[in-house]
Amino acid sequence: MSRDEMHALQSEKLVKIVAHAYNNSPFYKKRFDEHGVRPEDIRSIDDIVKLPFTVKKDLRDNYPFGMMCVPMTQILRLHASSGTTGKPIVVGYVQKDLDNWSEAVARCLTAYGLGNDDMVQIAYGYGLFTGGLGAHDGVTKIGATVIPTSSGNTQKQLQLMQDFGATALACTPSYALYMAEEIRKQGLDINNFKLKVGIFGAEPWTNAMRKELEEKLHIKAFDIYGLTEISGPGVGGECECQNGTHLWEDLYYPEIIDPVTLQPVEPGQKGELVFTTLDKWGMPMIRYRTRDLTYLNYDKCDCGRTAVRMGKILGRSDDMMIIRGVNVFPSQIESILLEFPEYEPYFLIEVDRINNTDTFDIQVEVKPEFYTDQVNELVRLRQRLTSRIQSVVGIQPAIKIVQPGTIERSTGKAKRAIDHRKFVE
Ligand code: ADP
Numbered sequence: 007m008s009r010d011e012m013h014a015l016q017s018e019k020l021v022k023i024v025a026h027a028y029n030n031s032p033f034y035k036k037r038f039d040e041h042g043v044r045p046e047d048i049r050s051i052d053d054i055v056k057l058p059f060t061v062k063k064d065l066r067d068n069y070p071f072g073m074m075c076v077p078m079t080q081i082l083r084l085h086a087s088s089g090t091t092g093k094p095i096v097v098g099y100v101q102k103d104l105d106n107w108s109e110a111v112a113r114c115l116t117a118y119g120l121g122n123d124d125m126v127q128i129a130y131g132y133g134l135f136t137g138g139l140g141a142h143d144g145v146t147k148i149g150a151t152v153i154p155t156s157s158g159n160t161q162k163q164l165q166l167m168q169d170f171g172a173t174a175l176a177c178t179p180s181y182a183l184y185m186a187e188e189i190r191k192q193g194l195d196i197n198n199f200k201l202k203v204g205i206f207g208a209e210p211w212t213n214a215m216r217k218e219l220e221e222k223l224h225i226k227a228f229d230i231y232g233l234t235e236i237s238g239p240g241v242g243g244e245c246e247c248q249n250g251t252h253l254w255e256d257l258y259y260p261e262i263i264d265p266v267t268l269q270p271v272e273p274g275q276k277g278e279l280v281f282t283t284l285d286k287w288g289m290p291m292i293r294y295r296t297r298d299l300t301y302l303n304y305d306k307c308d309c310g311r312t313a314v315r316m317g318k319i320l321g322r323s324d325d326m327m328i329i330r331g332v333n334v335f336p337s338q339i340e341s342i343l344l345e346f347p348e349y350e351p352y353f354l355i356e357v358d359r360i361n362n363t364d365t366f367d368i369q370v371e372v373k374p375e376f377y378t379d380q381v382n383e384l385v386r387l388r389q390r391l392t393s394r395i396q397s398v399v400g401i402q403p404a405i406k407i408v409q410p411g412t413i414e415r416s417t418g419k420a421k422r423a424i425d426h427r428k429f430v431e
């Protein structure tokens with residue numbers, strides 16, 4: 007589609023979805039009214055800058071169903087992702103939303119060169135996380151065969167991958183690297199596998215990592231990008247040129263803004279990615295701030311696709327980290343520590359990647375009056391904190407209790423997390 011045709015299509019869709027959001031959601035009506043903008047003010051996609059932003063906190067404040075724009079009887083599926091504190095953020099889909107989502111994933115898979123003679127092993131987690139089921143519906147849409155292993159149980163994954171002759175593997179790049187390592191450790195011969203394509207995303211990864219995965223697994227590794235609020239994986243994917251991730255902009259309209267001034271940046275400049283869902287009816291997102299930092303390239307791609315390309319995700323404009331595929335916010339750890347009278351609210355998270363697995367270490371301090379040389383007491387205290395964090399955040403940290411006063415007290419912005427992993431070369 008030419009840029010002009012795309013502009014016309016996006017304009018037509020924006021007018022409809024804005025009216026839908028305003029007329030059916032008390033949240034959006036209030037937000038638009040406060041901002042002094044009415045649906046009639048939106049005549050083309052260029053008018054999008056008149057609309058107010060939506061942020062993660064809005065989803066949390068309206069937990070669980072306050073952002074839905076249709077009666078719950080029309081919602082066919084719910085998914086959820088970690089919010090910035092204990093409560094997850096919840097999204098709901100009507101049939102059309104699920105259709106568009108699988109369409110988006112199908113476009114990615116087609117761009118990777120997959121078709122109905124392929125067999126895709128989905129090792130993204132199935133469940134509330136959008137990865138598993140999102141990829142699943144896309145694979146079904148292109149007529150390929152799904153092997154729905156979900157994540158974990160690596161031994162069995164590898165066995166089935168070999169026995170069934172999976173031609174593509176969908177999982178996080180770090181899990182793929184772990185599998186590659188297991189193949190080597192178990193002395194399996196990669197030539198007995200039929201893999202040719204890797205469908206990797208849900209966390210940032212580098213070209214160096216791509217090279218390693220391609221060499222170890224004898225595949226071509228492609229990026230898939232997405233986020234729960236906008237639908238899930240497949241908001242964009244790479245083509246054979248691997249020179250940027252194409253965004254399916256007739257469904258999910260991207261903008262880049264300056265995260266401080268909130269104004270659009272010059273074309274091609276870096277900033278925060280913002281999405282408006284142009285054809286999502288259960289829970290439309292209007293100018294949703296992803297917090298992901300990147301840039302857009304509108305030049306026609308060598309593959310022939312005209313859909314805009316996004317550069318690698320360069321970082322985030324908030325403090326969210328993705329550890330073993332799970333979103334973790336330092337504020338979650340803080341609020342958990344505050345639940346315990348024994349702990350100080352000071353902590354330091356350190357994340358690294360060792361043997362292809364993310365480490366998640368947290369140093370915490372016990373208040374002097376609870377600090378004891380009774381090792382058993384401290385072990386029990388540590389165990390309680392570990393379980394609490396595991397249940398709220400979803401992954402288990404390695405907690406280290408340090409002497410009172412050890413963690414640096416900051417006079418300015420506290421440094422509460424150090425990420426030693428390298429994402430951008
Ligand atoms: P998902 O299920 O797609 O991981 P989440 O809502 O849990 O969705 O997390 C979305 C976030 O994950 C994105 O905002 C982004 O920070 C990160 N992410 C997803 N895919 C990629 C990717 N391909 N490259 C870099 N970061 C990614």
Ligand code: ZN
Nearest residue numbers: 245307309311
């Ligand atoms: Zn392309």
